[in-house]
Amino acid sequence: MNAEILPVNVVTYDISVEKRDDGSMLVRSAVQLPAYATKMTDKLEHWAATTPDRVMVAQRTEDKHHWETVTYAEALIKVKHLSQYLLNQNLSAERPVVILSGNSISHLLVGLASMYVGIPFSPISTAYSLISTDFGKLRYITEKLTPGLVFVENLGPFRDAIDAVMPSDCSVLACEADHGADDFGFDLSLWGDAVATPVTDDVAQANAAVNGDTIAKFLFTSGSTGMPKGVINTQRMICANQEMIASYLQFVQEQPPVLCDWLPWNHTFGGNKNTGLVIYNGGSLYIDGGKPVPKGIAETVANLREVAPTIYFNVPKGYELLVKELKQNQDMAEVFFSNLQVLFYAGAGLAQHVWDDLAELSIRYTGKKVPILTGLGATETAPSALFTSIEEAASGVVGVPIPGVELKLIPNQGKLEVRVKGVTVMPGYWRDEEQTAKAYDEEGYYCLGDALKFIDEQKPSRGFLFDGRVSEDFKLDTGTWVSVGTLKAHMIHEFAPYIQDVVIVGRDRGFISALVFPDVEHCRHLIDSEEGALNLEQIVNHAAVRKVFSDHLASMAEKSTGSSTCIKSLVLQSRPADMDAHEMTDKGSLNSNAVIGNRADIVEDIYSAEPSAQVITL
Template structure:
């Protein structure tokens, strides 16, 4: 099987399984965790000495050229910023908050805080720029009580700052043009701070950093309520990076090169990807594109310039990548020229996208590029499991990494997964009750995910994701509905016309579904669709015929009431971040959507539903 792939140095250690008398299973990686750095600044100093002229971070400047910073210059800038920060009365009770997104300056100020043992918190830009009530941002500021706030460009964030940031809290801004009028907060120019002389106070603070020092607060997405501040220690970050490269061993063979858009306020981009670059002496080119039709050309332009050695994205990103690379063979040739591994996370990757990516790789290189995925959480820094190249498929999450213990607890007909490791958070900041609820009596963090063996007779093959335990429900017959599995099946069956799905039916007679449609692909179904509004598009006869046909075809393959969707409707309003229906990374909060759109749910279950509802007449 692997003969079809380009060779890459990736390990698969299998598992050791202990089965207790009560049916609980403890699953471990037989490979011990190697020694790891004490803190991330240690890795910055190492690479600044080992490869001073190598690029660590780069971003496009106003002239669309790459503004890159070497390891040596990164360390110099970090020391200057740290020398200023150490005078600002900061600490765990008064951390640094970063409001703006990925940038060279964001990384420098974050590392400077880390240099003197001051926690920093990267905050989703959606909480400042998309939200209209700033509810989540206000909650975060009340929880953290920040001592200082960093922002790239003050202008777009003025409304959020005026609404939430106390007037006594200082700001650091790279650009503040046209945004200073009537601003009460003291503002410090980032570029002026870079001129600060190095300080013995900063060096003394660095000497006190150890594995227990809080590196950052990473906020959960808030899919089950207000975001929680996950404590990330230096030990967590360093140990997890060692776990990652014990599997992705090619990271030790040559420094990775990445072109990456994933936001740093999420653990995938901010811990996993930035960590891979810094820990392994790699280079990360910031991609200010996004996996949307409008913004992906920015990503494509970056991939025209920089050929990655490893590429990380979400499934929607791969869907757009395949489409654009088919149209631009010159960029595809560059993209695959030194690519060793691809990786996806956050959702399932549709098989037709996977097959198309393989076909492109074969066309340009003669072989497939290996793809892997896994499972992790903000609380696990993030990586906990990785799939092998041989077993990797959508829904497969693999086996525990070195140093990870996984506990599988019978929960109905499922196995609920829990994780214990030195890479797991000590808890949530200023939330002892939430922390206590998150861990069991043996200190295992409760993921809330279920998983099952690919093959119970061959545990080394690893595990499949088996849904979120908290989302599953029973019909009024007592039949369990596995929401995660049904949702994934529906998205796959209706591809590419569905962006996301909310499953309804708790204590009802049958299952129904509310669909967030992929409007771009839906428009391709309807002639002259550019002339139609979104609401008009979703009522177009040919589109409705297509969805009705697919609903009936899916029903033919149904195995029972738990997988049979009898009613369905398309939603013409996108999920709302202020109503907590969606996280800023796009994850749907099933319960919040069902609650806020209860009238639509009741319509689906009424004896005479509206014309908007698709019905299965059998």
């Protein structure tokens, strides 16, 4: 595939590297960060004045036949009415707004109204209310926040969660409350009344008092290493990061971006980066109610038959499903690629076969390769800290620091641990002095926990490769270090498409093994259809499935370079990761410590003198 790359105005800059006597390095962009807005709602007011009739946000109507739209001018009017409603509720950082329901027009407007008058808000994963059965994480978060107002789209599905964990003096705002308002013990307001609240001078005064230090929102980490932590996001963090992104994806300043996006707003990727990209640059956001799972992809397909994005964001698993649909739906593919400038992924490495399929499809429909880009960041960095160039983009490459971000690279166990400083780094975790103190080093750099390595030490501006998470690495009993992140990525690539996720084990043991969470649908295809419907346990124990995993294990072992890269056994998990047991985060990633702790009997079986038949060995 030697086709020409689609010409797109994406700019990365040279970097400087300062080597210090202790072996650490400071890495900076050669370019200064341009001036940025004071607060996000300044951009809303700007676009409402200059492009009042442009669609800011749209979502499918309930019957799915049409798009409900809100223009920039309409959005500003609604935001001011909602701002007055919020001011009337006696809210503050000590009594913030909590949003329990998912992405929607009303969700976005509540968030903007909160930011307009300087009241922090916190979007919470719907899984904590709708999937969890004990509301453990939601209760923990609520105790941290002490909310003064809860917003839900529809009260009914969230009634149990609100009853279980919300403080008695908390009010509730709902768009609908037909099923759930009976005998409700909280002060309840309806959306129609809130957006009709008469606006007073208090709104303008509160807006004028908002500055860069004002807390915009609390975003909770996914909890992959413990309970979620509440990241303080200031107006400065969010605005500066959007200016950084615009200095990189410069085409969004030339052509207002159009997004069709499903990524949840309780995470920084969807809630800061993507919604912010639209509002900061006067674009249009079409809310995709679909999900990157077999049962949810149909709505995404329907939306992409009608909406032509200029930039498309997704996680690697989402791209894997999207590729399959693009191959099967020519009409969708024609619309999807018609205005597309960039494909962007984050959250994990993109498997090479998915990368190749995306490149091949873009050539088929545009005649050129659409750039596939990524970067590196965190909830604590608002989120973007590094971006790849078009020229160096490849699986595993995370790029160079963007203007305004400074990296410190510390030698650690043979790797370069990366730490970050800049105006986009959080001031700390909300009401958590202990975790805040642990987050920074003695010079005030945020400890990202990741490791990087130069693509070419002689040409540092080519950028960095991701080199795993330092906190996950461990030693075998021989003293040999195992780079868990790198090994995990190799295993997922080698076993594609049959692995959904994997936990590497072997700390203080004689060899490496793995707890494998299989991709059930792909594994099911390995079994003769005449055998009928099988449950998960029957699938993972089926001879055809076990043979494929055994063959891949042997193939990977042949390519290993020693004990630090050779996985000698694996166990297919017949029990899905459990959110209530903290094994899985709300975004589907695994908490490896919780998995290992909860499945200690499986680990002991692996390393016993005579492992059971469930252990697949070389």
